[in-house]
Amino acid sequence: MQPEVFFRRRRLQSLLFLFILGALTYGSILITQFDVTQGLMAIPRAFSWAIDNFIPDERAWTRLPRILEKLQETVLMAVASSTVASVFGLILALLGANTTRPHPWFSLPARAIASVFRNIDVSVWALILLFSFGQSGFTGFFALFFVTLGFITRVMIETIDEVSTESVEALRATGAGYTAIISQSVIPSCLPQLISWVLYMIETNIRSATLVGILTGTGIGFLFDLYFKSFSYGSASLVVLLTVVVVLFIEMVSNYVRRVIL
Amino acid sequence: MALLEVDSVSKRYSSETLALDTVTFSVQPGEFVAIIGPSGAGKSTLLRCINRLIDITSGDIRFDGISVPQLRGGALRRHRTQIGMIFQHYNLVNRLSVIENVLHGRLGYKNTLQGILGLYSDQEKRDAVHILETLGLSEQMYKRCDQLSGGQKQRVGIARALVQKPKMLLCDEPIASLDPSSAKVIMDTLREINRTMGITVLVNLHQVDVALHYAERIIGVNRGRIIYDGPSHALSNAQIYQIYGSEAGELILDLKERYAA
Numbered sequence: 001m002q003p004e005v006f007f008r009r010r011r012l013q014s015l016l017f018l019f020i021l022g023a024l025t026y027g028s029i030l031i032t033q034f035d036v037t038q039g040l041m042a043i044p045r046a047f048s049w050a051i052d053n054f055i056p057d058e059r060a061w062t063r064l065p066r067i068l069e070k071l072q073e074t075v076l077m078a079v080a081s082s083t084v085a086s087v088f089g090l091i092l093a094l095l096g097a098n099t100t101r102p103h104p105w106f107s108l109p110a111r112a113i114a115s116v117f118r119n120i121d122v123s124v125w126a127l128i129l130l131f132s133f134g135q136s137g138f139t140g141f142f143a144l145f146f147v148t149l150g151f152i153t154r155v156m157i158e159t160i161d162e163v164s165t166e167s168v169e170a171l172r173a174t175g176a177g178y179t180a181i182i183s184q185s186v187i188p189s190c191l192p193q194l195i196s197w198v199l200y201m202i203e204t205n206i207r208s209a210t211l212v213g214i215l216t217g218t219g220i221g222f223l224f225d226l227y228f229k230s231f232s233y234g235s236a237s238l239v240v241l242l243t244v245v246v247v248l249f250i251e252m253v254s255n256y257v258r259r260v261i262l
Numbered sequence: 263m264a265l266l267e268v269d270s271v272s273k274r275y276s277s278e279t280l281a282l283d284t285v286t287f288s289v290q291p292g293e294f295v296a297i298i299g300p301s302g303a304g305k306s307t308l309l310r311c312i313n314r315l316i317d318i319t320s321g322d323i324r325f326d327g328i329s330v331p332q333l334r335g336g337a338l339r340r341h342r343t344q345i346g347m348i349f350q351h352y353n354l355v356n357r358l359s360v361i362e363n364v365l366h367g368r369l370g371y372k373n374t375l376q377g378i379l380g381l382y383s384d385q386e387k388r389d390a391v392h393i394l395e396t397l398g399l400s401e402q403m404y405k406r407c408d409q410l411s412g413g414q415k416q417r418v419g420i421a422r423a424l425v426q427k428p429k430m431l432l433c434d435e436p437i438a439s440l441d442p443s444s445a446k447v448i449m450d451t452l453r454e455i456n457r458t459m460g461i462t463v464l465v466n467l468h469q470v471d472v473a474l475h476y477a478e479r480i481i482g483v484n485r486g487r488i489i490y491d492g493p494s495h496a497l498s499n500a501q502i503y504q505i506y507g508s509e510a511g512e513l514i515l516d517l518k519e520r521y522a523a
Binding site for chain 1: 313315338339340341342343345346347349351352353354355356357358366367368369370371372374376377378379380419422423426432
């Protein structure tokens, strides 16, 4: 094939792709009767409305102590559920990993449990658990707990098989018992990754806790929902801003810890 | 009495492949034996059957008079403490210090609680330090293992095996990942251990010339069968060719001639 022919064909392919994309966009606009110009015109108005309404007003600042108290409650809840779930996740991962499973039969159930817990979204867990625990802190705690358990189990199974297979073989060869192998070889090898993932889950869970709070009526999510629905947009935005600040702060701390341990 | 007796041992991984096919040999105390053969011949499987990292399909292995295939629980652990093992990739816990890795060799003698907490006696610590000094690692004692060179890591592996006070060392390709000068240090160390401490050494090797140079006795393995078992000086070029089968070219025979010269 001549180079000219090759590049002409390439250009035709690109043009065809652009044409299909354009046709799809235009078709969707026609079917939904979406007015593009009006939509674009609305953007500046939307911004000015947001600026007028979402700047924390004086009433919002008087609510600061209440917001901070709920925020603290939410952060601590996220930390507690992440750490407790990580302990159980590590145990499940030790049962599931090829290197450390006590018997091949343990592997599939452990991976299956992790998969189910992980693949049901945290909001779905919150709504399901709402029936069992009602509108209490437990609902949010367990929703975050289950998702974290699934996630930590999954990543730790991979980490264990990746970083400790060889040293586990060596310790088995010395005659070391199962628990000694876990505590002297697997845990020291995997600890940095474990800590790193737990910190990641704490960050994620603080974000999720806000959503879970909206759904279950607890913590900072409840306050946001309350202010938002009572048209106190200024207070609602103060909640959002403070949450963002806390999440950024936690991220900074955990990035620092990661740099030190990894 | 033989220290190790391997009696028509077979190992089948799946219905198709026979990794070991009625392998029989015995090793006297104090021998230095090299097992050679092409990749996938079953050398690693053979070593791992001796300390039961792999279970055999049929046959019997007796170590120091005790039948190995039936061992369970505490008896199996006691059997493993008698045999040190050295690996191609050293198999250390890289994030721990040299001395901690060496003391791992004592875990076979510990009960559950001592093992979990890593409680070692003062005598064990002194032994570990002494072994590290003998191996020229006193400078590295408190360094993390991921800061060491390959040759140093392998010496830590040897120290971990020696602190077990074993009767025998199993070495699985101990120099396959090392440069020639580190490889020489490791092989010299193994020979020294064999001669001065009287520990029996069974070593898998890829390099025929190294095997001929260090071992008194060669066991040649191909496709799970022993092709040659005898003194290294009696191993002929034709037999080396047979061990390596069609994979052997002029190169291996050249090495043999160079070594003989």
